[in-house]
Amino acid sequence: MGETSVNFAKASTTALQDPQLRANFRRAMDGLMSKRAVQFADSKEWNAVRALGASVRLRALSKLPELLEKLEANCTRNGIQVHWASTTDEANAIVLSIMQRVNAKLVVKGKSMVSEEMHLNAFLEQHGIESLESDLGEYIVQLDEAMPSHIIMPAIHMNTKQIAHLFKQKIKEAEYTEDVAQLTDLARRVLRKKFATADVGISGVNMAVAETGTLCLVENEGNGRMSTTVPPVHIAVMGLEKVVEKLEDVPPVISLLTRSATAQPITTYVNMISSPRKEGEKDGPREIHLVILDNGRSSIYADEELRNTLRCIRCGACMNHCPVYTKVGGHAYEAPYPGPIGSILVPQMEGLAKRGELPHACTMCNACVEICPVKIPIVEIMGRLRAEAVHPGDSVKGAGSRASKAEAMVWKGWSMTYASPLAYRFATGLLAKLGNAAPTSLPLLKEWTNVRAKPRFASRTLHDLAREKGIPDV
Amino acid sequence: MSTDGTTVPFSGVPFSGVSFSGSRPDSVYYFGTCLVDLFYPEAGMAGIDLLKAQGLRVVFPQGQSCCGQPAYNSGYREEALKVARAQLDYFPGDWPIVVPSGSCAGMMKKHWPDLFKGEPDEARAKQVASRVWELTQFLVQVLNVKFEDQGPPVKITWHASCHAQREMGVVEEPKALLRQLANVELVELQRERECCGFGGTFSVRHPEISAAMVGDKVADIENTGAKAVVSGDCGCLMNISGALEGGKKPVRGVHIAQFLKERTHG
Numbered sequence: 146m147g148e149t150s151v152n153f154a155k156a157s158t159t160a161l162q163d164p165q166l167r168a169n170f171r172r173a174m175d176g177l178m179s180k181r182a183v184q185f186a187d188s189k190e191w192n193a194v195r196a197l198g199a200s201v202r203l204r205a206l207s208k209l210p211e212l213l214e215k216l217e218a219n220c221t222r223n224g225i226q227v228h229w230a231s232t233t234d235e236a237n238a239i240v241l242s243i244m245q246r247v248n249a250k251l252v253v254k255g256k257s258m259v260s261e262e263m264h265l266n267a268f269l270e271q272h273g274i275e276s277l278e279s280d281l282g283e284y285i286v287q288l289d290e291a292m293p294s295h296i297i298m299p300a301i302h303m304n305t306k307q308i309a310h311l312f313k314q315k316i317k318e319a320e321y322t323e324d325v326a327q328l329t330d331l332a333r334r335v336l337r338k339k340f341a342t343a344d345v346g347i348s349g350v351n352m353a354v355a356e357t358g359t360l361c362l363v364e365n366e367g368n369g370r371m372s373t374t375v376p377p378v379h380i381a382v383m384g385l386e387k388v389v390e391k392l393e394d395v396p397p398v399i400s401l402l403t404r405s406a407t408a409q410p411i412t413t414y415v416n417m418i419s420s421p422r423k424e425g426e427k428d429g430p431r432e433i434h435l436v437i438l439d440n441g442r443s444s445i446y447a448d449e450e451l452r453n454t455l456r457c458i459r460c461g462a463c464m465n466h467c468p469v470y471t472k473v474g475g476h477a478y479e480a481p482y483p484g485p486i487g488s489i490l491v492p493q494m495e496g497l498a499k500r501g502e503l504p505h506a507c508t509m510c511n512a513c514v515e516i517c518p519v520k521i522p523i524v525e526i527m528g529r530l531r532a533e534a535v536h537p538g539d540s541v542k543g544a545g546s547r548a549s550k551a552e553a554m555v556w557k558g559w560s561m562t563y564a565s566p567l568a569y570r571f572a573t574g575l576l577a578k579l580g581n582a583a584p585t586s587l588p589l590l591k592e593w594t595n596v597r598a599k600p601r602f603a604s605r606t607l608h609d610l611a612r613e614k615g616i617p618d619v
Numbered sequence: 620m621s622t623d624g625t626t627v628p629f630s631g632v633p634f635s636g637v638s639f640s641g642s643r644p645d646s647v648y649y650f651g652t653c654l655v656d657l658f659y660p661e662a663g664m665a666g667i668d669l670l671k672a673q674g675l676r677v678v679f680p681q682g683q684s685c686c687g688q689p690a691y692n693s694g695y696r697e698e699a700l701k702v703a704r705a706q707l708d709y710f711p712g713d714w715p716i717v718v719p720s721g722s723c724a725g726m727m728k729k730h731w732p733d734l735f736k737g738e739p740d741e742a743r744a745k746q747v748a749s750r751v752w753e754l755t756q757f758l759v760q761v762l763n764v765k766f767e768d769q770g771p772p773v774k775i776t777w778h779a780s781c782h783a784q785r786e787m788g789v790v791e792e793p794k795a796l797l798r799q800l801a802n803v804e805l806v807e808l809q810r811e812r813e814c815c816g817f818g819g820t821f822s823v824r825h826p827e828i829s830a831a832m833v834g835d836k837v838a839d840i841e842n843t844g845a846k847a848v849v850s851g852d853c854g855c856l857m858n859i860s861g862a863l864e865g866g867k868k869p870v871r872g873v874h875i876a877q878f879l880k881e882r883t884h885g
């Protein structure tokens with residue numbers, strides 16, 4: 146038995162056939178890359194802040210169990226109720242039970258990737274609770290009944306015209322307009338009404354500070370602040386890796402996050418949530434709940450190399466700089482986290498049987514590694530997962546599930562030939578003589594020659610030429 | 620493994636590789652790489668000639684084959700190790716090892732230490748790895764070459780290999796060499812640092828994405844109006860010139876060693 150594998154090749158091919166989509170991504174990513182470059186133009190400053198950011202995340206991970214306990218204790222002391230969920234099902238059930246207790250019918254949500262991981266909207270809908278995304282991008286995607294295509298800019302796959310059509314079609318009072326200000330205003334009017342009547346607000350967490358029990362949330366639209374302050378109950382969901390040790394760890398990470406994500410020195414809103422409404426206060430939620438989700442993270446944590454995956458601060462910069470993501474867009478990954486980070490995180494969460502192709506959705510160009518603000522060795526982890534997929538073992542879910550006898554034999558044969566000078570000379574001699582006669586219908590050659598001329602074997606190898614020209618060999 | 624990711628060079632820092640300590644050597648080893656061996660032996664020879672022209676004795680060990688990268692990147696590390704290990708015997712002296720490919724040089728310099736970790740020959744592998752240089756890096760940083768252009772006026776562009784840039788820290792060296800050539804006009808690509816879509820087995824495992832990537836690269840090259848695209852890595856070159864030829868574009872793909880030799884030796 147085995148889980149069916151999600152077909153990245155097929156989904157990406159479909160995406161490539163959509164010229165509008167390709168143009169949208171190309172333009173958007175080019176813009177994001179050049180704007181980010183301006184933020185980090187001073188390479189000395191970049192190296193310094195990056196080293197600091199990486200060290201904050203590394204230190205947090207090195208004490209993760211201890212910090213999570215501290216976080217729970219300090220949140221509890223502050224009146225924030227902490228819940229632990231080892232699976233997304235458990236997390237959903239926790240959220241639902243809180244909602245049922247307060248008899249919630251309408252939820253407004255700030256942006257949260259963990260809630261995407263949980264498929265929370267669909268789950269709540271099944272239980273008769275309306276869950277409305279309040280981040281503009283997420284709202285657009287929700288109206289379109291689609292998934293986010295980017296972790297920071299969920300609707301980046303659409304251009305203004307497409308959004309204008311969607312609004313006209315889905316929002317009753319909408320007049321057709323391509324004016325961005327008018328479109329934003331329209332969404333704002335719809336959402337404002339909902340904020341006032343929502344029973345519960347849900348948000349993600351960018352960082353949780355262990356020493357103070359503070360939840361930190363950055364955003365630009367004020368919707369995060371509305372979702373976490375207007376409704377009487379606030380539920381925050383976070384992955385267990387999002388904890389940092391001290392309050393002073395927050396500024397460098399925020400600076401790296403916002404500059405890498407949207408090229409802003411800081412976002413319009415930075416929310417530091419430390420307790421529900423206190424006696425005598427006029428606003429704020431009466432209850433705050435923090436749901437801390439594992440969903441495979443503790444097994445990732447158990448492996449010293451793979452643990453680095455958990456340093457991620459979800460800035461999305463690796464997507465913007467990934468030449469594969471830029472071509473196929475976020476939906477092709479069919480996962481909450483696309484692009485380079487998704488290609489290493491999702492297979493570890495969901496297993497290599499189902500997601501083993503994602504680590505191959507990569508040319509190993511290292512563009513992501515170069516800009517990752519917390520220095521995650523993304524490509525090394527990619528390589529590690531490729532190896533795990535074809536070798537049985539127990540450090541990654543589904544290790545060995547993609548082992549193929551034929552493939553293993555090819556590499557074995559290759560290594561025997563290439564490790565023996567005699568065999569190598571014989572094989573390359575043969576290729577030099579006969580290689581060009583290979584028909585383009587052969588597997589591999591067929592894929593190669595789709596858009597390229599056939600590679601031509603030289604009639605004599607460099608070994609031959611060097612010998613003929615008398616180049617010394619010792 | 621390093622928890623640090625790759626060495627990250629920044630364009631703007633002129634030459635960010637390791638600086639050569641010690642005096643100029645009188646001999647060097649040459650590691651030709653398997654792609655050069657089969658597909659671009661002329662470029663390989665050109666690299667040897669460029670080094671010889673600087674008065675160096677160039678040693679090409681006949682026992683060499685491949686750095687192991689194809690298997691390593693496909694998840695077959697044991698097989699990669701076997702092939703990498705077979706190379707160690709052939710570079711016993713302490714001369715620098717010059718490689719006409721940023722990708723293979725990166726495999727040796729950066730990944731061999733990880734690949735051999737915990738193996739009995741770890742120290743030896745690291746010692747060999749520490750002597751590895753990418754060709755243009757060696758020409759500029761160690762030999763400080765000055766070329767005299769002998770060719771007719773031509774407009775070219777440069778494709779930077781991902782691994783040369785991001786694993787070897789070689790960004791400005793090749794362009795500095797090309798700029799020494801008086802009659803060569805170097806027009807930079809709009810997206811010089813973007814991958815061409817080769818990625819070894821990626822090109823055949825995800826041929827459609829690879830095609831889209833090399834398509835963007837070809838369009839970028841065409842926009843420069845260059846007559847030739849010069850590159851320092853045969854993987855990229857095979858991909859890009861294959862696509863140029865397949866699309867019947869009148870632009871030639873050429874390895875930097877061969878281009879430099881053509882321009883300076885008539």
Ligand code: SF4
Binds near residue numbers: 459460518523
């Ligand atoms: S892996 Fe690095 S670049 Fe990608 S989202 Fe995470 S922090 Fe940002």
